[in-house]
Amino acid sequence: MRKATTATIFILAATVLLPPRSATGDQPGPRCETVSGKLEEDPGGASCPTDHPNCFMGAIHGKKLEATTLFYGEGSVAAPPASPGWFAYSGVTTYTTENGAIVTRETGLVSNFTIPGAPGRASLSMEVITSGGTGYLFVNGFVDANRHVTSQVSGTICTP
Numbered sequence: 001m002r003k004a005t006t007a008t009i010f011i012l013a014a015t016v017l018l019p020p021r022s023a024t025g026d027q028p029g030p031r032c033e034t035v036s037g038k039l040e041e042d043p044g045g046a047s048c049p050t051d052h053p054n055c056f057m058g059a060i061h062g063k064k065l066e067a068t069t070l071f072y073g074e075g076s077v078a079a080p081p082a083s084p085g086w087f088a089y090s091g092v093t094t095y096t097t098e099n100g101a102i103v104t105r106e107t108g109l110v111s112n113f114t115i116p117g118a119p120g121r122a123s124l125s126m127e128v129i130t131s132g133g134t135g136y137l138f139v140n141g142f143v144d145a146n147r148h149v150t151s152q153v154s155g156t157i158c159t160p
Helices: 002-017
Strands: 031-043 056-063 065-078 086-097 100-114 121-131 134-143 149-159
Touching: 031 065, 031 134, 056 149, 100 134, 121 149
Parallel strands: none
Antiparallel strands: 031 056, 031 149, 056 065, 065 086, 086 100, 100 121, 121 134, 134 149
């Protein structure tokens, strides 16, 4: 009887101490990376897709994020009356990396005036990843007189 009790206790202890296993096996979950970098964009002009003739094209170089970029707006509205000179916008940004594309829904604000002491008009946005992974990116920077955009990007990208 004592051997059965010891064996039972051992089996119960082993069951409690072993890590749980899923029914699908030990598949790894998404890999999340904290990313950051400097994004430079310009109006795409003739290089824009025909269905988005006012796109911005560029590249980002930074920590764990190297990609070319394509942004196109899908709509904008004026900011509230208490914030004249600003407009809100929404659009799609595609980051094309050596490992594939990450697509985001970008929602942001841009000033119609140069910010005193700054190198141009302010631009800031939040991007939520909608394809190619999950996560988010914060983007903030300035637009100069030639519509060149220089931004700092930071966030988290999770890939399968």
